[in-house]
Amino acid sequence: MDLLQRFIANRKEHFSHLSTNNCHLILAVSGGIDSIVLTDLISKAKFNFTIAHCNFQLRREESERDETFVKILAEKYHKEILIKKFDTENFAKQNKLSIQEAARKLRYEWFSSVISQQSVVGSPELVNSNRSTANYQLPTTNWLCTAHHADDNIETLLINFFRGTGIKGLTGIPVLDKERKIIRPLLFAKRGDILQYAKENNLQWVEDSSNLEDKYTRNFFRNRLIPSIAEIFPDVKNNLLHNIERFQQTEILFQQAIEQHKKKLIEQKGNEFHIPILKLQKSVPLYTLLWEIIKGFGFHTAQTDEVKKLFTADNASYITSSTHRIIKNRNWLIIAPLQTEIAETILIEKEDSEIQFSNGKLFISTIKPRQSTHGDDQRETRNEKRETFNSSEITFPLLLRKWKQGDYFYPLGMKKKKKLSRFFIDEKLSKTEKENIWILETDKKIIWVIGYRIDERFKITPSTKQILHITYQEKKL
Secondary structure (H helix, E strand, O other), X not given: OOHHHHHHHHHHHHOOOOOOXXXXXXXXXXXXXXXXXXXXXXXXXXXXXXXXXXXXXXXXXXXXXXXXXXXXXXXXXXXXXXXXXXXXXXXXHHOOOOHXXXXXXXXHHHHHHHHOOOOOOOOOOOXXXXXXXXXXXXXXXXXXXXXXXXXXXXXXXXXXXXXXXXXXXXXOOXXXXXXXXXXXXXXXXXXXXXXXXXXXXXXXXXXXXXXXXXXXXXXXXXXXXXXXXHHHOOOHHHHHHXXXXXXXXXXXXXXXXXXXXXXXXXXXXXXXXXXXXXXXXXXXXXXXXXXXXXXXXOOOOXXXXXXXHHOXXXXXXXXXXXXXXXXXXXXXXXXXXXXXXXXXXXXXXXXXXXXXXXXXXXXXXXXXHHHOOHHHHXXXXXXXXXXXXXXXXXXXXXXXEEOOOOOEEOEOOOOOOEEHHHHHHHOOOOHHHHHOOEEEEEXXXXXXXXXXXXEHHHOOOOOOOOEEEEEEEEOOO
């Protein structure tokens, strides 16, 4: 079976939902042999497609040569071409990325915009070989098509293995990425198959001189490491491709087991996820499970050990990712968004002066007793309530959260504790009003049922030397 027949068979196996009638392919074409062969195969398979070429301007005249070559290729197949030029070196410096990382980020961000029709078609950076780009619009069912092949998959497996990765990193490059609308129909073919096809069909391509430089990680694996391994294990490529298949199936079983653990451990409450610490500690294997839980919230692998330390940390201890916090709250770990407007468990540090949450805002300051008078404290408006607390009794960080069953406090003026549920009955609060009650606590003690009553233990006394002043500005409905 020749490469074209295998290509068509592979499409039916992995992309049967995509046909020549219901999709338009955006072909990522560099001008190298892989993308040239892909273009020819896609054309012979009768798919509608547009060629997309990235000029990273890293190889000066060679980069311009590649762009010109791909323009001629588009004319050969009578297809539209979109070209994007990038100032890659500058972008890498500004974002503190390697050239490889910068090029990848730029490439896929542009491809994504083209697929979703968000690119500025018709701008000077986009070139159309056959008609005016100002009038050219891509169909709505676009899929990006890349020329990754089996050797790329092997290199990816090895790079991930030596870099350090979980099972997911050993499954190689996915043949289909539904979320990003990417297909990789050449993953079944080895580099030798592609070269043979190109020669048999008299295809022309351009060589990227940087592919010969071992300073790039992938080139080192391709040019030196894999050939060296092949001297001892001649069938290394086939063995690794078979391993990728096994790892992909193992990953399926692994994820099924992880999901079962998560269902037993995690309670979702709005945008938050609550995990009982004692139950989590008994889970096996703990480290792997912790990582699988936190990785979807912007945390990195090294923070897994930090999560374990939270088990025995002080209340309100936490660690932070770019999007979330994991907070120790009594016997629970709470994964909460950093965006306080949508979180239901919020930490307030000593330096915070304003906190926005779903019910409104808190304005926080520390003042001396002489700066506050009884009259000032009682000045309130319909949407604003002010309270003062004895700072010496308060430990930061404070915890701002929704109330829950079992919560209690010592209402101002009382020496005995009272459950909040009883307090709400006494206050004649409706069910809806109770559902919207927030509390502020320090070291597991409630200091304020916000908008209603402070705790007796934190009131100002004649010996108070410093006052914590908090204003609650209720959100206007």
